[in-house]
Amino acid sequence: SRFFRNIKWLFGLTIGVGVGFCAYRIQQHRFPAAQEPVPEGKKRLLVLGSGWGSVSVLKNVDSREYDITVVSPRNYFLFTPLLPSCTTGCIEHRSIMEPIRSIIRGKKAEAKFVEAEVTKIDPYNRTVTVSHRAMHDNVKSEQIPDLVEEMPYDYLVIGVGSEVSTYGIPGVQEYGCYLKEIEHAQQIRKRIMDCFEAASFPGVDPETRKRLLTTVVVGGGPTGVEFAGELHDFYVEDLKALEPNLRDQVTLTLIEALPNVLPSFSKHLCDYAEKTLLDEKINVLTKTAVKKVTSDTIYAEKTLPDGRKEEVVIPYGLFVWAGGNSARPIIKDLFSVIPEQATARRGLLVDEYLQVLGTDGVWAIGDCTSSHYAPTAQVAAQQGSYVGRLLNQIAERDDTLDKVTVLKKQLDDGLTDKKVAANELRHWERRLEKASKLKQFQYSHQGSLAYVGSEKAVADLSFWGNAFASGGTWTFMFWRSAYLSMCFSIRNRLLVMLDWTKVRLFGRDVSRE
Ligand code: FAD
Ligand code: NAI
Known part of the structure; x- marks a missing residue:
């Protein structure tokens, strides 16, 4: 009948669109478009970790607005919900791993990845110390030396997760x-x-x-x-x-x-x-x-x-x-370095914008934070998306502020037509006001x-x-x-x-x- 013919047609169309979309995504993944270089003078954004939170930041942040570097000892994202299935071979482990480099390659502008562990965060001098050790037992250390580096940042996102707690139980x-x-x-x-x-x-x-x-x-x-x-x-x-x-x-x-x-x-x-x-x-x-x-x-x-x-x-x-x-040692170190974190236990204390209390330009997401949310992938992913979008807004705010400052100076110096400059200044001030209104994080x-x-x-x-x-x-x-x-x-x-x-x-x- 006509009804079944229509259903068959609709079904065929859905399958066709689905297959076409998958083929397009695979092609995009396999042969990605050339990436734009990061424009000069962009702020340095360091993202620590390659788990649920950090990868969500990466997905959402506009890579043309920041000079992004991801630092993690793990050069892949792990889909933890299916990890228990890997213990018996129901799922092979590589099926739930995604190389972080392929995630970064999918961004519009270039971003960097450094396979290293962060051993120290200095929120006052805006630096982190990173250490790369040969990760493979069969590779001699003379061939791949241990490398240590101090990396400066303008903005920092901490998404280093947590570690297993044994509560000191012997054995x-x-x-x-x-x-x-x-x-x-x-x-x-x-x-x-x-x-x-x-x-x-x-x-x-x-x-x-x-x-x-x-x-x-x-x-x-x-x-x-x-x-x-x-x-x-x-x-x-x-x-x-x-x-x-x-x-x-x-x-x-x-x-x-x-x-x-x-x-x-x-x-x-x-x-x-x-x-x-x-x-x-x-x-x-x-x-x-x-x-x-x-x-x-x-x-x-x-x-x-x-x-x-x-x-x-x-x-x-x-x-x-x-x-x-429980919290990783690098997070526990911050409890003693930042006075506002003195009472923290399970993770870093953050405000409604996920900014680490007692710091400027540092956000923390996921299991390394202490909040009333459970330490789950769902929370980490939503927090990461939020911080990614927040950083985009901050980039817009910073750019607009620069524009307003330049326009004000031009007006003060009498370099441009006063009426035109005043109109333009009002326009950019309105944009600045809008970009400065940051929304608080809301978990769904x-x-x-x-x-x-x-x-x-x-x-x-x-x-x-x-x-x-x-x-x-x-x-x-x-x-x-x-x-x-x-x-x-x-x-x-x-x-x-x-x-x-x-x-x-x-x-x-x-x-x-
Ligand atoms: P993680 O995903 O743990 O990522 C932390 C990242 O930081 C890692 O890349 C790590 O290598 C890196 N890192 C560690 N130390 C350093 C350092 N010193 N410097 C730099 N980088 C560092 N949650 C759910 O919501 N649903 C589920 O079904 C679910 N199933 C789970 C199953 C299992 C077996 C486990 C263990 C957890 C499960 N979870 C689940 C919880 C979920 O995995 C975590 O809440 C989530 O991974 C937290 O994300 P995160 O980004 O904070 O940390
Ligand atoms: P958990 O903290 O949720 O559970 C640990 C359990 O061990 C607690 O119930 C505790 O009472 C018990 N325990 C601790 N010490 C003990 C002892 N000495 N003797 C006997 N029992 C003891 O830890 P888990 O399961 O690793 O989960 C961690 C986080 O990851 C949670 O937030 C969880 O929600 C999330 N997760 C979510 C999953 C999902 O949604 N499917 C799957 C796995 C983890």
Whole structure:
């Protein structure tokens, strides 16, 4: 009928436009247009970090208005929401990495990247000290020397994120695997295989085998829960087929100090997540705080309903610490250097414009700040976009101010026609007034999502100000499509889709790298 013919036509048109758009973006990425040089005399903008916050600044700031340099020890952006999937090989790590140089190359005017760690920020002399060390163990240091440099700036954006916090618990740093960076996910993937290969060794005694097949995840926040879910899927979908004898011997324990897992989600989603984890035969120990870890055993303390404490002892093969984050040393240094930051703990204190309190021309975004927002990618990305746009406005303000100053001088010196100059001056003063009105940062919460294993996810969403909570398989489909659409580039999206298809068809790759 005509209706179906129209639908088919519309469908074909949508696909055609979609494919055309993708082809155009790929072509743009592969053969980018020549970049303009940065005009002389532009202010030096230093952006520290290559994570969610800093990359959002880069995307939004007009590179023709600043002499931009990005400094980070990591020469790529990492899409952290899919990092737990890399621990079991459900997603290959390169699929969620995007080279920072290709992001910078996409800008209209040239920007620079320096692969280095910032070791000192001097907000009073407007300099940062950066240090580049040979990043590859197999490269001799004589060939690639350690380089240290002091870099001056006019404006500085700090987006260095946070580091894993161990709260000084003995043994966590020595024996725990973290899950924050790509190398952590690779380490866990290798460690999982180490444990299985050792447990399959002929003649290994049953007690050692049991220990090797025990994984303990500490921290029932989103990182711990998502990792537990991914590991469970690996056991059920792949290990069962590859090593049926070991499948029934694996145990997975999730330890959380608070009464619930996923405490930042709404109560019924916490309960749903906990029930799903229990259905997956994961031992969930809530109200249990880890106190000490040795090379093969975890010692924790469980608070019983009557308030008494009970010791919990778990021998382990793999121990993953997902106990939360704290400020990096470079940020803690600023707490002591800037008097206005003396009371800061979790991160830098910022005002409504995200400017670091006690500084001039320094902004901080994302996990390295302390605010009433949760330390999430969503917050960091919105803060980064805001600072990018704010810097554009500041550039316009500074340019307009220069123009007004020149015009005023010309008028005072009587160099131009008074009437014409006065009119022009009024026009530029109005523009200056507009450009000087800076908007405060406003966060718009889009919701939270977390994967809990068995193709189920939980979502606390917010639509037009209305809260909406859901959990289950449909939410999992939503979780996948949401994260796919949020991937940094078409290349990332394509690679992630291929990884999911590959795992569905052939299972996870258990060979060592
Ligand atoms: P980061 O993204 O951590 O970036 C910090 C950057 O600074 C890095 O490039 C780093 O190399 C660089 N850097 C570090 N030290 C220095 C130095 N001394 N000098 C210069 N540069 C430095 N949030 C969500 O909203 N949704 C999710 O689903 C989600 N999933 C997550 C899953 C996992 C496993 C993890 C670990 C986190 C997840 N998060 C999620 C949280 C989110 O990743 C962080 O909140 C976000 O990365 C913070 O962004 P950022 O830019 O502040 O820091
Ligand atoms: P977290 O701080 O959210 O959770 C850590 C958990 O470890 C806490 O619940 C804490 O009670 C527990 N813990 C700490 N010490 C302990 C001990 N000694 N014994 C037992 N339990 C202990 O940290 P997480 O999960 O790494 O998340 C960090 C940030 O990243 C959060 O803001 C989170 O929202 C965000 N994130 C978001 C995700 C998502 O939205 N899907 C996924 C991963 C992280």
